[in-house]
Amino acid sequence: MAKRRSLVPCCMCTPRVASPATADAMDVVKVKVTDRYVEIKNGIFGLTLSNPDGIVTGVRYNGVDNLMEILNKEDNRGYWDVVWNPPGQRTGIFDVIKGTEFRIIYHDDNQAEVSFTRSWDPSLEGKAVPLIIDKRFIVLRGSSGFYTYGIYEHKEGWPDFGLGETRVAFKLRKDKFHYMAMADNRQRIMPMPDDRLPPRGQPLAYPEAVLLVDPINPELKGEVDDKYQYSCEDQYNNVHGWISSDPPIGFWQITPSDEFRTGGPLKQNLTSHVGPTMLAMFLSAHYAGDDLSPKFTNGEYWKKVHGPVFLYLNSSWDGSDPSLLWEDAKVQTVIEKESWPYSFALSEDFQKTEQRGCVSGRLLVRDRYIDAEDLYATSAYVGLALPGEAGSWQRECKGYQFWCRADADGSFYIRNIVTGNYNLYAWVPGFIGDYKFSATLTISSGDDIYLGDLVYEPPRDGPTMWEIGIPDRSAAEFYVPDPNPNYVNRLFINHPDRFRQYGLWERYAELYPDRDLVYTIGESDYRTDWFYAQVTRRTDENTYQPTTWQIRFDLDNVPPNSTYKFRVALASSAIAELQIRFNDQDRGAPHFSSGLIGRDNTIARHGIHGLYWLFTVDVSGAWLVQGMNTVYLKQPRSQSPFQGLMYDYLRLEGPCGC
Structure with missing residues (x-):
């Protein structure tokens, strides 16, 4: 039986934490x-x-x-x-x-x-x-x-x-x-629970968020409390x-x-x-x-x-x-x-170490537009989940999942896997898309399966003409504004998770009061010029407008009969739609529409990502011109302040051989 740790000194020389008994x-x-x-x-x-x-x-x-x-x-x-x-x-x-x-x-x-x-x-x-x-x-x-x-x-x-x-x-x-x-x-x-109730607390845009107007601890006065600020x-x-x-x-x-x-x-x-x-x-x-x-x-x-x-x-x-x-x-x-899996849990349904299996191997990335040689899938997320399509693990909700992070050379070792049938999935920071091993793996007690070298070929059809962001399934690298001084949680001032402040969606209309965001390739910087979420614009107390963002970019030439690829990876969607038009903002039907997607509510709940979406748009050269071009990204759904998109990464690829 594994020995459980009782309270022990924090250091050998100066005991400060100890058991009272x-x-x-x-x-x-x-x-x-x-x-x-x-x-x-x-x-x-x-x-x-x-x-x-x-x-x-x-x-x-x-x-x-x-x-x-x-x-x-x-x-x-x-x-x-x-x-x-x-x-x-x-x-x-x-x-x-x-x-x-x-x-x-x-x-x-x-x-x-x-x-x-x-x-x-x-x-x-x-x-x-x-x-x-x-x-x-x-x-x-x-x-x-x-x-x-x-x-x-x-x-x-x-x-x-x-x-x-x-x-x-x-x-x-x-x-x-x-x-x-x-x-x-x-x-x-933390505030007291009584601080969340009137008259000490003032409800904000949804019940979980409360402004502390007269808290028991006066040092917390003026702060916002919301349980979603402590999500993880x-x-x-x-x-x-x-x-x-x-x-x-x-x-x-x-x-x-x-x-x-x-x-x-x-x-x-x-x-x-x-x-x-x-x-x-x-x-x-x-x-x-x-x-x-x-x-x-x-x-x-x-x-x-x-x-x-x-x-x-x-x-x-x-x-x-x-x-x-x-x-x-x-x-x-x-x-x-x-100590996991615990040896002392006695249900027959909880498998012990000797009943489980292991899977190992090495994951490489092949992108010939970046390197002539295969690259190590450094720090890749590699895991087993119930069989499904590539990327289905993020929506899987009935079975067990087993994940690890690959080493610098792409090597991975997944231990203590409950017996059963799985697919092996992966995604690699720095690259778009999802990997899935072709065969279904059957894990039996005592298995130690070595898969050898596996190669992930991320979506790619041509050279990068331009890109915005970092493909890491998060919008954290984009511009996250300071909160309204009236709605601050002081914990997140100068904090890496500054996106957890309440009301940041309202700052977009303050930063762009008359027109929407325009991003110019070669001049703009996504860290300061790309707002972290494409939200609606509030016009009065209960009315919101759609927003249309622009990406402006220059092309020296457009080969005849050419096809470009526009890759858009979304970090989140909340009852939203992505419409894409090229060089024609008023075109009735968009060149691409995602349809209504997502209910992750990430904007309201202070997350920097929800579920991951990846879209590829075939861009006809006939839609483009030599010289300055504009991509219009419209989010037309506008019934509430919390509808919108978070982008992860955008890339335009030139025609193959360009």
């Missing part, structure tokens, strides 16, 4: 079951769960009787939930998962694993999501925290349904937990949580693997936010829309394990510096990741 740290694990509760303790902390609901009603630690919000009802403290909908119903049903059967899976001096299961039968049709949900909790001897995971099962013949979201939520005591941390540069003292890509969403100053305690949610989260490493999810609330998101439509909500039809069978995730507790002798607890939580995160 050092003398009892190796106490045996004890389980007490009553009609209403299941209590598990190990000498470091105590966990109380409702019986048979399986709701976390209490966490006792470091002399505090309960770290959960005692002012909340017991079923609104620590819980698993789903948002689901029957066929034909668009509005999701929110459902806190309460078990109906309690079982002790295993208990000895070193470990306890307990189960709270909710079954389904036809009498519940339309009233409860048609799933068997088995919620598990694990406490280990000497461990300063507990694990939770869930096994979801939909049986053949059961009703169709859609699953919009599932997660675990923890609501901590607002009288103690005021400091939130989710990254080295994203942590701060899953590849970096490893640890986040809250710190109490009196006594100094940290409560952390650690996710050691992304394999059970949907949408791949770039998928963005909520983390911690005002409450104090802490989330472990497994599946959501955030920054993607309905594409990331799985639909179960024709009575299909489905089973998946979500988690385990680790809820880690630590404490400090010096409450004046919250970074001590944060640094300790990061160390614990490394330990948890190195």
